[in-house]
Structure formats: C-alpha cells, structure tokens
Amino acid sequence: MGTVTVEGIDLRFPTSSGADVIALNNLSMTIPDKQFAVIVGPSGCGKSSLLDIIAGLKDPSGGVCRLDGKPISCPGRERGMVFQNYSLFPWLTVLKNVEFGLSLQGMPQKQTTERARHYVNAVGLSSFENAYANQLSGGMKQRVAIARSLANNPEVLLMDEPFGALDSQTRVVMQQLLLGIWEKEHKTVLFVTHDIDEALYLGEKVYVMSARPGRIIDTIPVNFPHPRSYELSTEPAFVELKRRIQHSLHAEVHKALSTAA
C-alpha cells in the first residue's frame, strides 16, 4: 500500500525582522495508492518543502502527513526520494549505489546484487555498473538515483524536480524512461516540477500550487491512456489542459515575483 494523506500542513520560518514567512498554509491533499501525482507550481511556492515533510526530512509547523494512516515523523525506506542534484554517493560505483539501501537492511549480498543489477538494467546502465559518479553525465546520474530508490522497493517514490537540471532532450528521454518503469511497477509517485508539459505528460493527477503561502489551487485529473507517447503534447486535449494550468499559474508567478522583489 502507499496512500499519502496531507492534513492541514503549515510551514513557517522565523525571519530576522520578526514576522514569520509562511511557506505552506493549511495544505491538504490525498494521493491514493499507485497514483502518479504531480505537483506543479511557481518556484519558491514550497512544493519541495512539502516533499521534504512527506519524506520526513523536515518537520511541519502544524498539521500531519500520513502514509496508510500512520503519521510520518522521520525518514524511512518506505518513502524513497529522488533529488534534483542526484546526490549519488561518489565513493560507490553505480552498482554499489543501487545496492546501498538493500545492504543497509542486511539483505544477503547475492540477493542484493541480483536486485540491484535488475534495476541498473532497467535504467539502461548495465555497461556502467562499475563506473563512479564522476564518470557519468547528469542524465546517467539521475538514472542511477532512480534505480537506487526503486531497488529499495519503497511504497511511495518522492521526486523533487528530478529532471530540472537536465537539458531538454535528455529530459524527454528520462520522462519516457520513468513512465515506462511506472507502467510496469505501478507505485505511488509524488513528482514535483515547474514544467507544465512534464506534469501533464507524466501525471494521472496534477495539483497546481499557489505562490507563497503554498496552497493547492487546482486539481486536474489527466486521463490520457497508458502507455503514453511523447506526441501527446501536441494533442488538443493536452493543449487545453496546458492552457488551464498556465492560466492559474500565470497570476501566481507574478505574485511570486512581486513578493520576491
């Protein structure tokens, strides 16, 4: 199971001027088991902070997040995370990086390697098994990070703008790869991005988030059938949804820019 519920989450930071910055305000949402959910929002809206809270890496100022009804208070292997800047362990080879989570649990070496190999293979890096991170491109590093999370068999996969640092061609390839894996594995995914095309191409449900303080201002079911082809993005229904999100985000981006200045 992997149902994530977010119940009235607040996040405030104290500032030197005395007034708290409110990053998230009474935010609630439910991501049902096995759903590919995408949060799209302007930069600085607190979408990454929300992910950190669900991961257990950050404590909310109020409210509670649950996984299958159990309150989340600390990080755990049932909530895997993929970060924007890859964060591979540079002293480990590709295979050892993917084995990392399993070896923490004390799984026998033979089984660990077998399982890690399977996922290294799934992300197309079999011939780089013994390479270190300093020998890999950005796209390859992120593939390792995805394999590392999946090998650990989490119930939820949290992805924090994982393709944000990649060039647009690589990004498309990575999106297709991720979608292909999700269609097979069918896990709950919570994916954060500021790229509307990415959100619509990947998501079954897209949550649009407001500028600070972050709230969900629109929830859009995306019912394109799987497997999805990237040509989807030129179809009228896709363009229509894109227009809808753009419209809600446009005002928010302006708000974010004016408060930032």
Added chain:
Amino acid sequence: MTPAVAMTSSLDRILTPRREISAALGNGAGIAVAGAIVLGWCIATYGGLVDTTFCPPPHQVVAAFWKTLMDGSLLKNAWSSLVVINVGFVLSSIIAIPLGIMMGSFRIVQAALEPVVNFMRYLPVTSMLPLLILWIGIGIEEKIAVIFLGTFFQQIVMFSDVSAQVPKELFNAAYTLGAKKRQIVFRVLLPATLPGVIDTLRVTMGWAWTYLVVAELVASSSGLGYMSMQAMRGLHADLIFVAILVIGFLGLVTDQIFKWIKLVALPWARQR
C-alpha cells in the same frame, strides 16, 4: 600562414588565461626556472661575486653531501628527524581525525572543543618551546611534543571543516534509503570525508616539517636541524646547504606519497 603570424598566435595562446599548453612547453618552463636558479648560484659563487665561506659553490655542497653520506652522519640525522616527525604527526593525526570529524558534524562536540581549540590554534607552538624544554628536556619526546602541539590544533579545525562540508543531500539520500544514525556516520560521513582528510594530512605534514626544524634548531642532539646548527657554529655553510636540500627533498617525497595515495586509493575523488 607566415612564421611571424604563427609566432604571435602561439604567444597569444600562451598569454591567454587558463589556456592549456603542451606538456613539452610546461616541462621546459619548469626546468628552465630551476636551471636559471642553479645557473645564478654558479655565477655568483664561481664568478667570485659572493664570499664562498658563506655561500659555497655547488661542487662543495655535493662534496659535503657525499662525505656526510659516507660517514653515516647524514643518514643518522635524517633518520632521527624522520622518526620524530612521523611519530609526532601520526599521534596528532589519529586523535585529530576522529575528533575533528565529530566536531564538524556533532554540535555538542563543536561547542565543547571550539573555545580551547581556537585559543590554542592562534598560540604559536614556538612560544611554548621554553616550557616544553623545561618540562620534557631536549630529547626526542620534546620534539615529538612540539610537532604534536603544532599540528594537532591546526588539523582538528581543518578536519572539522572537511566534515562540516559533506553535502547535506548525501545524508538526506541515505536517510530516505532507510539509514539509521550509526549507518549515516560509518557509511556516509566517514567515506565522504576521506579525500578532504588526505588533502589535510598532506598540507599539515608540510607544516610539521617546519616545527620539526624549529625544535631541532633550538635544542637538540640529533636531526637535520641540529646538523645545520652545528654546521653554523663551525662555519660550514656547505653542510647547512646539504641539510636544507635534504629537508626539501624529504618534504617533496612525502608530498608525492600523499598525492599518490589519493590517486590510487580514491579513484572516485578525481576531478574531471
């Protein structure tokens, strides 16, 4: 392209910041500068520009080197210095590495150690020499103590920095993969600090040589610094040159050893 244009364009390339040059040109430049210094030394001494009592010509230094090598005094003194520096340096390092890494990553260790460490760090070890001589004498123990005190408080701060600079994302990644606190320390923090630890050892070893020579100059009965001091009393400038060159050579060798260790043991830390 005319030769004149080729000349300007290659000169232009050499004078462009951060532009790579050929290996031959690079090695040539290095040899040229070293050669010029030796040449200057030859001209000054053989040309009679300086008093050779105070600045001996190269052949005299080579002869002094050979003589001390043959009578065993050079090796005895070099060995004495090497023992002192290695014992002092290893003692300092095996305590400073774990303490420094903890100081950089555990706030409580940082809070407890920082006041003392920062005070001691700015206290020149040379100012403690009289006290050390009074307490421990002028034997090997005193020199080891000088090296220990001189390197330890520098090392602990540098190891602490190395530890504090391990990216938080690595810890977060490990936590979301299910790592417990102990696993975070042993499977993330420690391996992540390795390249920085080796770099720090390399730098502080250079400083340790300085403290060693200071200790040997002030009060000692053996070692390369002592050899220099004795030579000064006997007005044997050639022997001082020998001691300086041997210290420089040993320093260079140690530096290369650390470089080599990092290259071989930590292939993943290579910059690309």
